[in-house]
Amino acid sequence: MPDLNLHLAAAGSDSLIFACALIGALGLGAQWLAWRLQAPAIVLMALAGLAAGPLFQVLFGTPLLDPSETFGDLLRPIVSLSVAVILFEGGLILKFENLRDAGASVRRMVFFGGPLAWVLGSFAARYAAGLDWASAIVIAGVMVVTGPTVIMPLMRQSKLSGRPAQFLKWEGIVNDPIGALFAVAAYEIVRVASQGDSTLWAGMWILMAAGIGTLLGVAFGLGMSRAFRAGWTPEYLKAPLIFASIILCYAIAEEVEHETGLVAVTAYGMTLANSRLADLSELRKFKEDIAVLLVSGVFVILTADLTPQIIASALNMNTLLYLVCMLFLVRPLSVWIATAGTLSRNEALLLGWIAPRGIVAVAVSGLFGSLLVDLSREGRFFFSGADQIVPLAFAMVFTTVVLHGFTIGPLARRLGLARAEKPGVLLVGANSWSIEFAKALKASKIDVIVADSNYRRLRPAREAGLDTFLGEVLSEDAEIKLDHARFATVVALSTNDSHNALVCNQFAPEVGRHRVYQLSLSEGDEVDEKSVGSAARGRTLIRRGRTYDGLIRDQYRGWNFSRTRLTDKYTLEQFLAERPKGDLVAEIRPDGTLVLLGPSREARGGEGATIISFAPDQQPTTQPAKQVETNGEQKLKAEGDKA
Numbered sequence: 001m002p003d004l005n006l007h008l009a010a011a012g013s014d015s016l017i018f019a020c021a022l023i024g025a026l027g028l029g030a031q032w033l034a035w036r037l038q039a040p041a042i043v044l045m046a047l048a049g050l051a052a053g054p055l056f057q058v059l060f061g062t063p064l065l066d067p068s069e070t071f072g073d074l075l076r077p078i079v080s081l082s083v084a085v086i087l088f089e090g091g092l093i094l095k096f097e098n099l100r101d102a103g104a105s106v107r108r109m110v111f112f113g114g115p116l117a118w119v120l121g122s123f124a125a126r127y128a129a130g131l132d133w134a135s136a137i138v139i140a141g142v143m144v145v146t147g148p149t150v151i152m153p154l155m156r157q158s159k160l161s162g163r164p165a166q167f168l169k170w171e172g173i174v175n176d177p178i179g180a181l182f183a184v185a186a187y188e189i190v191r192v193a194s195q196g197d198s199t200l201w202a203g204m205w206i207l208m209a210a211g212i213g214t215l216l217g218v219a220f221g222l223g224m225s226r227a228f229r230a231g232w233t234p235e236y237l238k239a240p241l242i243f244a245s246i247i248l249c250y251a252i253a254e255e256v257e258h259e260t261g262l263v264a265v266t267a268y269g270m271t272l273a274n275s276r277l278a279d280l281s282e283l284r285k286f287k288e289d290i291a292v293l294l295v296s297g298v299f300v301i302l303t304a305d306l307t308p309q310i311i312a313s314a315l316n317m318n319t320l321l322y323l324v325c326m327l328f329l330v331r332p333l334s335v336w337i338a339t340a341g342t343l344s345r346n347e348a349l350l351l352g353w354i355a356p357r358g359i360v361a362v363a364v365s366g367l368f369g370s371l372l373v374d375l376s377r378e379g380r381f382f383f384s385g386a387d388q389i390v391p392l393a394f395a396m397v398f399t400t401v402v403l404h405g406f407t408i409g410p411l412a413r414r415l416g417l418a419r420a421e422k423p424g425v426l427l428v429g430a431n432s433w434s435i436e437f438a439k440a441l442k443a444s445k446i447d448v449i450v451a452d453s454n455y456r457r458l459r460p461a462r463e464a465g466l467d468t469f470l471g472e473v474l475s476e477d478a479e480i481k482l483d484h485a486r487f488a489t490v491v492a493l494s495t496n497d498s499h500n501a502l503v504c505n506q507f508a509p510e511v512g513r514h515r516v517y518q519l520s521l522s523e524g525d526e527v528d529e530k531s532v533g534s535a536a537r538g539r540t541l542i543r544r545g546r547t548y549d550g551l552i553r554d555q556y557r558g559w560n561f562s563r564t565r566l567t568d569k570y571t572l573e574q575f576l577a578e579r580p581k582g583d584l585v586a587e588i589r590p591d592g593t594l595v596l597l598g599p600s601r602e603a604r605g606g607e608g609a610t611i612i613s614f615a616p617d618q619q620p621t622t623q624p625a626k627q628v629e630t631n632g633e634q635k636l637k638a639e640g641d642k643a
Contacts, residue, residue, distance in 0.1 A: 015185065019070040023304075026052055026065075027296025037508055042150060043401055044360055045296055046394055049303025058308050065304040079301065081241040083363045084250045084265045085243075086291065087180055090360060091269025104355040105163070105342040106170045113165065113338030114175060117144050117184050120330040129322035129392060131385030134190040135372055139389045141182030142365045143326065143357065143396060146172045150358040153406055155485055160412050164347050165485065168354060174601055177328040180364045184262050185210070187368050191258065191375060198379075209257035217254075220249045220264075221271025228277055243290060245573030262364075295359050302366040302390060314391035323399050331355045346415040354408055356400040357393075365393035422592060424448050426487040428473050428503050429494030430457040434553045437493075437585065438466050439610045440561040444588050447486055451478075452494075474506055484510065492538060495548055504538030517541040519548050540598045542583050542614075551614070564611045582615025 026048040034041035052065040067075055121140030125131045131139070151172045155165050188206045224245060227233050233241055246265055253264035331353035339348065369389030376386055412418040424447025427434050434450065439459065441448045450461040451469040458468045471478050490507040492500035497518070504516035516538040522545070559582075564575055587595045590608030597603055603611060 004146045008102065015070055019065060019067070021270055022052065022065055023276070023297050024293070024302045027300045028293070028617070031292065031296055037631060042397060042499055043363070044302045045299035046397070046476070049300040050298070050306070053285075053304030054306050054308045054311055055089070063137055063304065065300070067301045067305045068481055075301070075305075078362075079298060079370070080261075081250065083367050084261060085246055085290065085294050086245050086298070086360060086363050087262055088265040088269040089268040090180075092273050095273050105339045106167055106174065107337050108342065109167070109171055109335065110174050110178065113181070113334045113611075114144050114178055116338060117330055117334040120333060121326065123321055124325035124330055125385075125392070126302045128318065128325045129385070129388065130318045131311075131388060131392075134186075135385035136390055137186040138183055138190070138368050139365055139392060140370065142179055142227070142361050142368070142393065144182055145179030145360050145364075146355045146357060150355075150356040150401055153354065154354070154408050160408065160418060160485060163343070164350055164412070164417050165483070167343075167347075167351055172358075174489075180266065180360060181210075183364050183368050184260070186255070186258075187371060205257075209260045210263050212256050213260035213262075214267045216253050217249060217264040217267025217269075218271045219266045220245055221275065225272060225275040225277045239290075249491060272394060295363070298363050298366070302362060303388055304369060304395065306390065310387055310391055312550045314388055315396065319392065319395055323395060326396065327353075327399070327403070346417060350408075350411060350415055350417055353411065354404050356404045357397045362390075362393050362397055364583075366390050369393075411483045414443075422447075422594075423488035424486055425489045425491060425594070426451060426473070426482075426507075428452075428492045430454070430461055431493065431552070432460070433495040433548070433555055435461050435464065435466070435556070436490075436561050437612075437614075439464055440563055441586070441594075442466060444610055444612065445592075446588070449482075449487060451482070471509045473503060487511070489515045489596065490517070490538075491596065492516070492547070497521060508538075516540065517598070519551070520544050520546050522547065539596075539601075541596055542598055544599055546583060554614075560616050560617050562613050562615065564613065566605055566607060566609045566611065568607045572603055572609075572611070575605075579613060579615045582613050584611060584613050586612040588612070 027045055030044040030048040031041050034044045037044075049065075053063045053067075056065075057063040067236070071078060118137075120131075121143050122137045125136035125139050126133055129136070139436050149167050154160075155168060160168070185206060188209070192205060224242065227241075229236065246268065249264050249268050250261035253261040335352040336348055338349075343351065366389075370384055372386035372389070409418065419627050425441060427438055427448060427450045430452035438448045438450050442465075447467075449467045449469055450458065451471070451473050452458050453470070453472045455470055458470060461468050469478070469482050471481065473482065488511050490503065490511060492503040494500055494503075500518040504518055508516050518538040518541065520540050520543070521537075525560050566572055566575065584597045586597060587603045587605075588610040589595065589604070590606065595601065595604075603609075605611075
């Protein structure tokens with residue numbers, strides 16, 4: 001008998017190991033495939049879980065992955081802790097100053113539109129989807145959120161501009177933790193009421209517990225920021241300490257009152273976000289590694305845990321009616337009423353339609369759906385719609401991501417809210433050469449942004465009337481505040497070659513590897529083996545051997561940028577003959593397409609093309625000055641800070 005027990009234990013251990021490996025492979029595999037296809041990761045992760053769970057069960061009689069069976073009592077803590085980390089990450093993005101940047105329409109949407117959407121969504125879930133009131137109120141709270149991770153790619157794809165883009169971006173960022181808190185409050189009211197306590201006492205206790213959780217999260221945030229500032233922790237322990245402290249904060253709050261841990265970790269993240277802690281940039285690796293892994297795992301677990309029976313019961317007219325109400329009644333009315341007088345008619349129409357749900361919506365709904373199911377089993381109330389919360393949440397995610405993804409572009413163009421001009425160029429690194437290059441691009445009617453983390457270095461760009469971005473483009477802050485819809489080309493021109501390579505690798509998946517550029521590695525054609533490999537770099541701008549030092553040196557010697565428009569009488573060959581020592585930097589084709597020149601990217605020329613060159617300041621040798629002026633050449637003298 002002992003041998004048999006050991007054998008069964010070993011078999012169970014093998015099953016658990018296989019399940020963990022499969023969840024990691026499916027989740028991260030879906031993330032990778034989404035990156036390759038430039039598709040929403042949330043949809044592919046959900047499809048991966050459905051394929052391994054209910055779909056596999058339908059085809060072969062048993063699921064390849066059955067989280068409830070495999071993990072048993074551990075499933076709930078795993079999902080709960082994962083959701084806690086996800087909400088901490090959401091809180092870590094939310095800075096109070098963001099509300100000032102967001103504008104009046106977003107503030108009204110958060111403080112008035114959010115509660116209004118919660119109330120209207122509760123009625124839709126109750127009478128359209130047929131849920132009981134408890135389940136309806138919980139899922140309505142979660143559905144208030146709009147996922148920033150889904151909205152950002154949609155805005156870039158649609159070239160959405162101005163206030164609508166800012167509205168969608170900031171609404172997604174601010175509403176992420178708020179929707180989760182709505183769900184926490186709703187669940188706590190239901191849970192306390194199910195124990196026979198009065199509603200008044202339940203409300204008072206929930207407010208007290210939420211206050212305790214908030215204070216606990218603030219205390220953890222202040223303590224951790226103090227520890228980082230005082231140097232009490234080494235650099236290599238900061239990310240692990242954050243992760244461990246999230247779990248500790250959540251566990252302590254749970255001892256006070258169930259599910260207040262989510263409030264505590266959200267407050268923890270918000271406190272750190274507003275502490276102006278320089279070390280927050282170091283937590284980016286933690287967020288990218290741990291949070292992405294947990295998000296992938298939660299999605300696969302939640303979808304794989306669905307059964308064919310639950311999915312079949314959710315595929316009915318009630319679900320369709322619920323989706324119609326949420327898309328065509330709840331969202332438009334919430335936006336139109338909350339933002340009345342702050343948006344134009346076309347802006348209100350677009351924003352009343354676009355509201356894709358994302359990671360937090362599914363993760364939190366999965367957690368509270370399972371909690372309501374447990375209450376049904378052990379309490380005096382039966383929540384008939386608890387098992388429908390997760391299928392409804394996934395239906396909402398799939399529908400909004402697909403519908404809004406395909407319609408945001410055409411609708412924005414139809415309403416005149418999309419950018420009419422072609423996306424421009426992001427120049428990373430402010431110096432005298434890059435600023436003059438930016439002036440030449442702007443004079444050629446190419447939209448250009450100069451980015452740098454140093455305020456002083458950006459001063460000449462601001463004085464020249466160029467658009468600037470102050471901050472590190474590799475940071476999460478830039479992901480939120482930098483308008484990615486404005487550029488389709490990135491040129492890294494800082495003095496640090498390794499940083500330039502990192503910038504190119506950061507933006508390559510977004511704009512394409514063929515649209516990220518940096519200067520040559522060294523002044524010779526040889527490759528420095530100690531430097532970043534060519535596979536990890538951007539494309540070479542101008543030519544091999546043309547480095548930052550060489551360009552600055554020539555600029556000090558009097559070289560400057562020129563824009564020359566070619567005609568049928570003044571050809572590219574004549575232009576090249578007059579500037580044997582110059583560098584061709586870019587060509588603007590007659591159709592307005594910008595081509596940055598370099599190895600294997602020669603200027604094509606032709607009537608109507610404009611060449612941007614960097615060359616010594618001298619008069620042409622083959623034509624008189626007035627003929628060059630007739631052909632449209634304009635010289636841009638080197639100005640600005642030479643230091």
